Amino acid sequence: MTKTAPVSIRLEADHSDKVAHIAEALDRPKSWVIEQAVRDFVAVQEWQLAAIDEGIKEADAGKLIPHEDVVAWVRSWGSLDELPMPKCE
Secondary structure, three states: OOOOOOOOOOOHHHHHHHHHHHHHOOOOHHHHHHHHHHHHHHHHHHHHHHHHHHHHHHHHOOOOHHHHHHHHHHHHHOOOOOOOOOOOO
């Protein structure tokens, strides 16, 4: 079993009420709902920070796509002449 550490947080009353409602609907304690929310938040932030670091490394290595190419690609979305995603050269 994973060790846990107690943490105290203050929530706006509205958020606390919403967490309580979700906990009741799931038949779980509020602490479980909050733990799940923190897990999801941490996972997204870790993914985003890793993606940013990777992007910086690629940019430092000169692997860049000109802004104009990206703009043209995005503007073509949904059109009959949709462009393929630009690639680094």
